[in-house]
Amino acid sequence: MLDERKATILRAVVEEYIHTALPVGSGHVASAPGVAVSSATVRNEMASLEQEGFLAQPHTSAGRIPTQAGYRYYVDHLATRPTLDKASAQQVKAFFDRTHGELERMLADTSRLLSGLTGTAAVITGPPHETAVVRSVQLVGLTARMALLVVVLSNGAVEKATVDLGGDRVEPSDEDLARATAHLATHLVGHHLDALATLPAPPEGTPESAAALVDAARQAHDPDGDHLYVGGTDRMAGAFEAVEQVREVLGLLEQQLVVVSLLRDVLDRGLQVAIGSETGMTTLAECSIVVAPYEIEGEAVGTVGVLGPTRMDYAQALAAVAVVGKRLGRRLSEG
Structure with missing residues (x-):
């Protein structure tokens, strides 16, 4: 556990890096909400957080960026349960109010909705037949x-x-x-x-x-075939600097069995968020997954999730996955 001041500073670094993708300096952190200490004190605390493995310094003269441990602490200690903003919540409601027709089309459209809400790739597994x-x-x-x-x-x-x-x-x-x-x-x-x-x-x-x-x-007919719906793969291109990394992640998303197994494994381990190496796949070392099951008439039948860089907006992703999964299950239960 980190003391309150270190936790506040770590949160400020993570949230700034999520939004800018640039190393965060002590001056910016000192002016962040809730950080009521000087830049010098922030520098000392950031150095301590680096020694403890929560932050890293890409270059000697640069600011700090979160490590996998830093993201994990941030996710595990979100101050409040994430909720969607009013506009996003209304968008989800309007989508499920009007969506009808074939299950495949509904799930494909839902994956695109979730991708739009989170700015990441979205993955949804269909219910078993x-x-x-x-x-x-x-x-x-x-x-x-x-x-x-x-x-x-x-x-x-x-x-x-x-x-x-x-x-x-x-x-x-x-x-x-x-x-x-x-x-x-x-x-x-x-x-x-x-x-x-x-x-x-x-x-x-x-x-x-x-x-x-x-x-x-x-x-x-293949009775054991799983059905995976992926939306927003185009968003992955802007998420990473290395073209080869983008290619590897997109290649993984095309492997239906691998992705379905990955989502199940994350849930089976009792996780809702898997960060970096926690996914168990070297291809996803710089990625995170946020996933949740959805239910039909009280029984978990499929999963809703998003895949993006480790600097994804976790609060938005958690809120969007929860709301979309709940509304999807309700819509399918209604028939």
Whole structure:
């Protein structure tokens, strides 16, 4: 624990660095709210904070910047529970008041909303489809031997998978597509999507192409696939000085399984904020993640989070993630 004066000075350095990305000098800190001591005293305290590992000095003549330990102390000792400003809160309310339609579009739009509120990249995992039942199913012909399987779920999600019959199959007709669709609908509508894996074979006498469509549809769906929605990746370009670092972070965001696993790991460790090495990934050594689960009817089904540089505005990020996650869960619970 830091004494009150050191904690106030550390907070002033962190908040100034978050907003300017420039090393912070003692003169500026001395004039910050709550720091009622001279510049000389601030210099001494900043030197002590550096020795204790909370601040670092990039250059001999420069001011100080927060270390990972400094950010962690700052986050763990935020004076009050972060809240969104009135304009941001109204923006969130207006968004969820008007958002309707497919689950995928809602989650994609929500990720862009969260990115706009925080100035970082936003990541949202969709709810598992085991909680929903099939409302409708359709096979749509694409080419001579390829079709698109479209399944609409009760939670508003639309699952799509390409059905490939291969080159040695008889080309299916419109009647074959209709027969296969009818068979799928008979055994899937009103059931969970995992029923596709145990779908019975079509009745005897079904044309070969229609039967092949049913078999290919059964194999086309990935029941364990996680759905990740990322918004605001363009904001990462201005967050780091090194182009290679931007490239690595953007490359990571394209790896859906890795990001989903990372979000789950952070929550499983009881964290809401993971800073730098706490993410467990060298690619994110200069990044922080703020994440929270969202609930449907009282059950946690997905996560809402933001990914940005370690100098992100933690108070705004924590407030935005909390409010957006709560409103998203409420909206999905309403159906």
